[in-house]
Amino acid sequence: MKLLLLIFLVQSVLQTIYLPASQGAVQPMDVRLIEQTCKQTPLYDVCVSILKSDSRSSKADVTGLALIMVDVLKAKATGTTNYIKTLLRGNLKGDVRRGLSSCADLYNTVLEADIPVAIEALQKGDPKFAEQAANDAGIEARSCESSFSGHSPLTESNKSVQDVSSVAAAIVRLLL
Structure with a gap:
């Protein structure tokens, strides 16, 4: 009887210890x-990396995966906007300052128009507008990159936003 009680207690403790870790993991069916x-x-690699690292994926359908990707797009655009603001506080040459100002406007459009439209369209079951909004975010990032006559200080950030926007648009397209 004592052995049975000991086994029960050990099992209970182990379940308690390992439960939180398993709750955040994506389960095999969800991985598929x-x-x-x-x-x-x-x-593919960008998509899998982002979705497997987000615990919301474990309970998401394709619409949920699209919403997760749009959230990541929003985070990347917000990070880029904050970086632009930091750079603009520095002592910059005219062309670089003009390019950054243009990028600030473009990323403001991403955050104030494209992302909200994509989220609302997905939530309302209208993926056509969500796909266009995700594509528009990528276009804005490309336009930002083109705002510089020489080297862009935002190349890495712009590429990241373009990559996530193309993945988000492709996932949304599956809902059409």
Whole structure:
């Protein structure tokens, strides 16, 4: 009887210890949905990496995966906007300052128009507008990159936003 009680207690403690870790992990069935979905995007590795690292993916359908990707797009655009603001506080040459100011306007459009439209469209079940909004975010990032006559200080950030926007648009396209 004591042995049975000991086994029960050990099992209970182990379940308690390991439960939080397993709750954040993506389960095997969910991994298959992520992989099947990401295979239909232009950047499989980017897609899988982002979705597997987000615990919301474990309970998400394709619409949920699209919303997660749009959230990541928002985070990347916000990070880029903050970086632009930091750079603009520095002592910059005219061309670089003009390029950064242009990029600030473009990323403001991403954050104030494209992202909210994409989220609302997905929540309302209208993926056509969500796809266009995700594509527009990528276009804005490309336009930002083109705002510089020489080297852009935002190349890495712009590429990241373009990559996530193309993956988000591809996932949304699956809902059409």
